[in-house]
Amino acid sequence: MATPIYEFAQIPRVDAASRARARVRRMRDAGQAPTVGVIYNPRSHRNLGADFDCGICPHVHIAQPRERGQLPLALAEFAEKGIDLLVINGGDGTVRDVLTCGQAVFGEEWPAIAVLPKGKTNALTVDLGVPDDWTLQDAIDALDHGSRIYRRPMNVSALGTDAKPGAVSRVAGFILGAGAFTKATQAGQSAHKLGAFNSMVVAVTGIWALLQSLFATRGNAWRKGARMRIGLGAADAPMVHSGHGDPAMRQLLFASTLERLPAGIKPFGALRSGLKLVAIDQISRRTTALIPLMLLGKIKGPLRQRGIHQLAATQFSLSIDDQFILDGEAFPAGDYRIEQGPELAFVAP
Structure with a gap:
């Protein structure tokens, strides 16, 4: 999910007048396994194309989008399943892409998020105090027994004149x-x-x-x-x-x-x-x-x-x-507005 130059024209337009899809909410019974959605980037540095262990929990759903355009659909499917935890398996660039494409899906109502540090750079996990050897099972356990750290990503909006009324080209990052x-x-x-x-x-x-x-x-x-x-x-x-x-x-x-x-x-x-x-x-x-x-x-x-x-x-x-x-990729010259996005709850040890 990475290219040398990430042009704003490739970022999904976010229509300010439209509402994000409602995430299915459910109450977990005591001891019930959480529903987990995993965005797995096989191209991340430390994944090296390896298969992910899917047998860890029957309620774990794994998506491996090959390009950014497939991310919104994968995230929408997770929202419909009512996931309790969104796991991002990749580096800072993967986190940026997921947060960018997830804006139109989750809006202000994101599930808890865990990040497995599998990229060349993992600045977010340094901030969260996540160890390099953190696993999917560790992240699932931390949902109920770990800590929550709240961060708001930056939303970077292009201020070009070609945007339709009420729509912007926007990307999220740290x-x-x-x-x-x-x-x-x-x-x-x-x-x-x-x-x-x-x-x-x-x-x-x-x-x-x-x-x-x-x-x-x-x-x-x-x-x-x-x-x-x-x-x-x-x-x-x-x-x-x-x-x-x-x-x-x-x-x-x-x-x-x-x-x-x-x-x-x-x-x-x-x-x-x-x-x-x-x-x-x-x-x-x-x-x-x-x-x-x-x-x-x-x-x-x-x-x-x-x-x-x-x-x-x-x-x-x-x-x-x-x-x-x-977050590691180049964007073109132009006019932009940088502001804080929604407050997200990140799961940490």
Whole structure:
């Protein structure tokens, strides 16, 4: 369920006037096995096309959609069965696709969700505290005996003029980045080929990005960033600029609703809950050298004067002339609105 470039034209249009299909609800008796729906991505890194063990529970229903267009039907069938638990077997990209296609099926009434970390990157499961060896049986057991962690994904809506009235092209995800972040993601693909995954990828690409930013000229893509306009809140107030470098450019943009990130990095400082973003202007080499301390949460003072903006927002708009990244895949330049989606209950140990 992955392609190199994930164009917004391929995302199902969500009609704001239509209601999501009603999920069949049922009350489980004490000791009764839950009804479980599994979206299994055989192309995920750690699945390697292996067959899934279907004999674990008679109430487990497994779907293996081969392309994104098959996901809405699979999820609608799960909704009709009244599943108690939706298990996503794959990486961050699979999670993004399921949450995107599930919006028209579940709306605001999602079942509990469990994620098995089977992809090259699994940032969500890092935040949830899910171990790498978590199994389907572990997830089913955790439905009644584990914990619940609540997160709201980001909804990224295209603001093009071609959308029909009341309909938008929208995708859901947890990590968005642009500028040098796009370059870092491309470098991360090379790191994958060398056998680096998850937190190791963050470390490898982070070191490489730091070296590029320290020693390259401002015309280098790592320091130049991308031309973008960021508008904050419902009023779309322009984000301030520090005055370092070209005011029309940002060296990096990073946004997420996760509270714990791979490798223990803390790009948002003391901010934890909700929609958070950090934008970096074309900062000096001296400030660039402070980035590792910032990511470790060691710098407590204000960084805005240095060109590093850390803030929370109810929503923000992004007009960008370059690709940006959402959960590992590139999206085209354009105008977008980023806001929080429905609150989802994730099952954790």
